[in-house]
Amino acid sequence: MMFSVAITCASRGILLRDWLVEKLRPTRHPELPEVLLSRHTIVSGESRLDAAFAEPVGRPVESVVLICHGIGETVDGWLPVQRLLAANGAASMVFDYSGYGRSRGRVDAAQFEEDAVAAFHYLHGLAPGSSIAVLGFSMGTGVAAAMIGRVPASRLVLCAGFPSFQTAACSIFIPARWAHIVPPIWRAEESMRGCSMPVLVVHGGEDRMFTVRMAEELHAVCGERAELVVVPDVGHNEPFNRPRLAYWGLILDWLADRRPAGIRSE
Numbered sequence: 001m002m003f004s005v006a007i008t009c010a011s012r013g014i015l016l017r018d019w020l021v022e023k024l025r026p027t028r029h030p031e032l033p034e035v036l037l038s039r040h041t042i043v044s045g046e047s048r049l050d051a052a053f054a055e056p057v058g059r060p061v062e063s064v065v066l067i068c069h070g071i072g073e074t075v076d077g078w079l080p081v082q083r084l085l086a087a088n089g090a091a092s093m094v095f096d097y098s099g100y101g102r103s104r105g106r107v108d109a110a111q112f113e114e115d116a117v118a119a120f121h122y123l124h125g126l127a128p129g130s131s132i133a134v135l136g137f138s139m140g141t142g143v144a145a146a147m148i149g150r151v152p153a154s155r156l157v158l159c160a161g162f163p164s165f166q167t168a169a170c171s172i173f174i175p176a177r178w179a180h181i182v183p184p185i186w187r188a189e190e191s192m193r194g195c196s197m198p199v200l201v202v203h204g205g206e207d208r209m210f211t212v213r214m215a216e217e218l219h220a221v222c223g224e225r226a227e228l229v230v231v232p233d234v235g236h237n238e239p240f241n242r243p244r245l246a247y248w249g250l251i252l253d254w255l256a257d258r259r260p261a262g263i264r265s266e
Contacts, residue, residue: 047105
């Protein structure tokens with residue numbers, strides 16, 4: 001119950017804040033690249049999830065990625081990112097968790113993890129024979145890390161993430177003295193224990209919601225093959241609200257194994 005209330009309140013607050021920011025920002029309408037976009041319904045237990053799959057047009061698919069989105073986001077809002085990814089060779093699927101957007105079901109942390117597992121297997125059916133990476137953004141880093149050991153993913157990307165849900169909640173809206181009332185879920189130290197796959201932790205240098213220190217703590221528990229990249233002059237939601245290759249390009253290169261390991265941008 002506490003999780004549902006916290007997620008609902010935080011989600012609405014973040015959506016309102018981002019709406020106000022966008023209203024005050026000068027309007028620009030960049031030309032969006034053409035992609036092949038399809039809408040899907042995924043069965044996850046008793047839930048029915050809304051999902052969008054985007055793939056390149058006129059060029060080979062270099063990587064396939066499942067995206068676990070953040071707390072104040074829905075499938076429709078991720079289309080600009082999916083277009084950018086597809087224009088640069090990556091097919092992607094974004095899904096809404098149970099109780100989000102058009103998805104039916106109950107808002108629940110364990111159900112979110114089940115949703116991600118169901119979405120992964122569904123995407124595997126859309127891209128048979130392909131290696132599939134999982135990418136979590138903000139709250140989605142907790143979901144992605146928690147489910148990664150249950151699916152045959154090739155790589156894991158954690159963007160704008162946190163070391164635990166309690167830490168994240170205290171960073172956003174819960175006073176530290178009340179941390180005990182936050183559900184002890186999505187603890188990266190537990191989720192990533194024994195992880196042997198390549199992991200990329202990406203964080204904005206100007207993230208005021210989750211500090212770079214939180215990204216460093218997350219990176220420290222992600223295994224020997226984990227890398228940390230801090231992208232200068234990027235805030236928490238900027239990669240989602242204003243997708244640019246300065247941020248997503250380094251992820252695309254890493255997914256396609258085009259960039260050397262161990263690079264940290266500051």
